Amino acid sequence: MNKPSTRPPGTEPLALSIAQLDADPHGVFRRYRHLTPLLKRENLGYIAIRAADMEPLAFDPRTRQIETEQLAARGIHSGPLVELWSNSMLFANGGEHRRRRAPMSRAFAFKLIEQMRPRIRAAALAIIEQHLQAGELDFLGDFASAIPARIIANILGIPAADVPHFTELVYSVSRSLSFSYAPSEIQGMQDSAQQLMTYVDGLLGARGAALNNEFLATFLMTVSEAGNVSAAEILSQIVTIIIAGSDTTRGAIAVQVALLLQHREQWDAVCADPALIPGAVSESLRYEPVVGSFPRFTLEDIEMDGYLVPRNSILSLSTLSAMRDPGQYVDPDRFNIRRTDHPRRHLIFGLGVHRCLGEILARAELEESLAALVNRLPQLQLAGKPPSLQGHGGIRRIDGMRVQWASPRG
Numbered sequence: 546m547n548k549p550s551t552r553p554p555g556t557e558p559l560a561l562s563i564a565q566l567d568a569d570p571h572g573v574f575r576r577y578r579h580l581t582p583l584l585k586r587e588n589l590g591y592i593a594i595r596a597a598d599m600e601p602l603a604f605d606p607r608t609r610q611i612e613t614e615q616l617a618a619r620g621i622h623s624g625p626l627v628e629l630w631s632n633s634m635l636f637a638n639g640g641e642h643r644r645r646r647a648p649m650s651r652a653f654a655f656k657l658i659e660q661m662r663p664r665i666r667a668a669a670l671a672i673i674e675q676h677l678q679a680g681e682l683d684f685l686g687d688f689a690s691a692i693p694a695r696i697i698a699n700i701l702g703i704p705a706a707d708v709p710h711f712t713e714l715v716y717s718v719s720r721s722l723s724f725s726y727a728p729s730e731i732q733g734m735q736d737s738a739q740q741l742m743t744y745v746d747g748l749l750g751a752r753g754a755a756l757n758n759e760f761l762a763t764f765l766m767t768v769s770e771a772g773n774v775s776a777a778e779i780l781s782q783i784v785t786i787i788i789a790g791s792d793t794t795r796g797a798i799a800v801q802v803a804l805l806l807q808h809r810e811q812w813d814a815v816c817a818d819p820a821l822i823p824g825a826v827s828e829s830l831r832y833e834p835v836v837g838s839f840p841r842f843t844l845e846d847i848e849m850d851g852y853l854v855p856r857n858s859i860l861s862l863s864t865l866s867a868m869r870d871p872g873q874y875v876d877p878d879r880f881n882i883r884r885t886d887h888p889r890r891h892l893i894f895g896l897g898v899h900r901c902l903g904e905i906l907a908r909a910e911l912e913e914s915l916a917a918l919v920n921r922l923p924q925l926q927l928a929g930k931p932p933s934l935q936g937h938g939g940i941r942r943i944d945g946m947r948v949q950w951a952s953p954r955g
């Protein structure tokens with residue numbers, strides 16, 4: 546990480562605007578990665594862009610997880626968003642983080658989540674059946690958004706009739722995890738956060754219903770045994786898993802299908818051999834990641850290659866840049882589902898104690914939804930222009946995607 550440098554110590558990294566970064570994130574990072582380990586994002590902190598720096602920075606005791614600094618940097622100092630995120634495991638450190646994460650980790654037992662696989666496949670097949678005769682589908686709205694929402698609703702025992710409204714709220718609040726929202730959107734995000742917390746509070750209030758649900762029963766039992774998790778924290782952890790698992794997975798479901806359809810021979814290969822599905826999922830998550838970076842906060846000055854990140858700064862670790870770094874991947878700008886150089890722990894799910902709690906569920910949703918599509922609609926095609934993922938950091942947004950098919954398999 547600290548290579549000898551001819552630069553005077555403490556040099557300020559090159560600053561780029563959010564618009565410049567968002568316009569062509571892969572191009573920008575490709576241009577600068579071999580020149581500098583760091584870029585500055587206007588007045589919103591620093592971005593580490595090399596693969597070799599991700600792990601050292603994530604485990605560096607001079608960094609910690611951000612708490613409410615990212616919201617404060619956008620002028621959000623109070624209200625439902627602060628209440629939600631300041632009680633969440635996602636933006637906590639040390640003992641507070643462990644206390645909040647432990648009961649949720651237990652509820653996310655491997656066995657329970659693996660049992661969801663047939664339900665995910667069935668949900669995907671049901672959507673395909675429903676649209677089969679039409680020969681076309683709003684893939685983002687009716688497939689990619691529906692799967693994570695239905696599955697988390699299923700896990701939490703949320704009635705099917707509530708899912709559409711609940712989904713709208715979730716996608717609005719999840720905007721607060723990106724860098725690319727306008728100030729005019731903040732009030733709407735605050736209102737959605739309040740409504741979502743009120744909804745989940747009602748779910749927990751119906752205690753009998755909650756205790757009949759295996760996931761919530763395990764979570765609430767562990768919380769009650771531990772005896773040190775407040776009511777606000779209980780609520781926030783549930784809202785956290787709903788939000789952390791929705792926009793991320795919906796974008797990834799859409800992007801992986803779009804990438805495969807744009808590399809037709811690889812789509813056809815997956816149709817012919819579904820054993821290629823896990824590799825296709827991993828490669829799509831690398832090539833066009835739905836989480837562009839994850840944030841940390843610096844407790845001390847950190848110098849990298851002569852450049853300085855001052856203490857008390859937001860430092861984003863760019864998954865988007867690191868996963869295209871030729872220092873880590875052979876031919877990184879080539880989409881290749883047969884690649885064998887993915888690290889054992891895929892960077893898209895983060896590093897260290899905050900590593901994604903939902904990785905197994907996310908992979909199950911991505912693999913099972915793709916399996917249903919290649920099985921039922923091998924003749925699938927993109928309709929119109931391919932979707933693009935917008936944003937360079939945090940959760941990235943997809944702008945819409947339609948698909949079509951000619952004659953359905955019987």
Ligand code: HEM
Nearest residue numbers: 634635789790793794797839893894895899901902903907
């Ligand atoms: C493709 C889908 C997903 C991606 C790319 C993803 C990515 C990530 C990343 C990068 C982090 C670490 C953030 C950090 O260190 O600041 C994280 C944390 C987390 N994720 Fe995911 N995630 C996905 C799906 C899910 C799902 C399906 C769930 C649950 C339903 C989930 C629940 C969580 C939770 C609860 C955390 C916070 C863990 C903690 O702070 O200890 N994620 N995720």
